[in-house]
Amino acid sequence: MEIEKTMKIYPIECITPYHKNWVMKVRVIQKSPIRTWSNDRGQGKLFSMDLIDESGEIRATAFNEECEKFYSSIKVDEVYFISNAQLKTANKNFCTLNNDYEMTFGRTTEVSHCDEDSSEIPSITFDFTSISDVFKKEKDSVIDVIGRINFASGKSSYICPLTQKETIFRDIQLVSEDGTKKINITIWGNLVDDVDVVSKPIIAFKKVKITNSKVFGTSLKTTSASIIKINPKGFLPM
Known part of the structure; x- marks a missing residue:
């Protein structure tokens, strides 16, 4: 639980690219398979996941080394503390979540499983169409x-x-x-x-x-x- 003790936990709705030294406590509600990409700058692999807390939702993506580091250890419907990820403006062509920003994992990103009571973090929510x-x-x-x-x-x-x-x-x-x-x-x-x-x-x-x-x-x-x-x-x- 070191990640919780050393930094203040912020709700998703309060975090922007201008904030530093934050931690979010979030539930993983969706995790994509690992995908490969290729363009003029090279090639690699990535996966993305959708995260929620009581305030909102956000997309996070991990590329290459971070993809290998985190993919197998992060489970859908589990709660984690996440810190030191880069925030940027969300690309609405690929992300339909209700958030102006999205996260990218980097070399300093930390992810710790939350073993304490997480009842305040909602599970997957639905907005059903009949x-x-x-x-x-x-x-x-x-x-x-x-x-x-x-x-x-x-x-x-x-x-x-x-x-x-x-x-x-x-x-x-x-x-x-x-x-x-x-x-x-x-x-x-x-x-x-x-x-x-x-x-x-x-x-x-x-x-x-x-x-x-x-x-x-x-x-x-x-x-x-x-x-x-x-x-x-x-x-x-x-």
């Missing part, structure tokens, strides 16, 4: 949705023609509690293994994108920012 209202929204809108799995296809694979990388996916149909409203969702990548299709649970999706499928018409798909919760406490399908 299944019937999905069809009223514009294509490419990003929403939260909940329902019960009605049926699911087997796992399939897709090879990107540009990168030649193979990705697995699965199609499921989500149905409302009364069984009258249905929507199809394509789940991509690592999230496929997070879904128990056998017991047909209630499942909540955060940050899924509205698309127009040739097979299903208006439907949904997960993205790298999507989060899945199985049988979330306190929620019923809409």
Whole structure:
């Protein structure tokens, strides 16, 4: 707990690039897979994660050495103390969080697991769109949705023609509690293994994108920012 004793803890909403010597106490609500990048300046790898506390939310990204250092030790839904990360203006083309800033981990960034009571730090929150209202929204809108799995296809694979990388996916149909409203969702990548299709649970999706499928018409798909919760406490399908 040294990180807490030596620095004052600030809420996310109060931290700007002009603040120094701060610590934030945050919960990880989403962590992306490690991705590679390449441009004129070189190549490397990175991962990003979304963090929340009682005051707000912020995106953090770790590149190269910091990616290797922190990726395996940081777990979704756990609470951490973080300090000495660089803040900059958020790129809204890639980040939809409600914060003007985002963080980048550097060589001096410190991350310590919080082992004390963290009940004041909220867990993942949802702003659900009802299944019937999905069809009223514009294509490419990003929403939260909940329902019960009605049926699911087997796992399939897709090879990107540009990168030649193979990705697995699965199609499921989500149905409302009364069984009258249905929507199809394509789940991509690592999230496929997070879904128990056998017991047909209630499942909540955060940050899924509205698309127009040739097979299903208006439907949904997960993205790298999507989060899945199985049988979330306190929620019923809409």
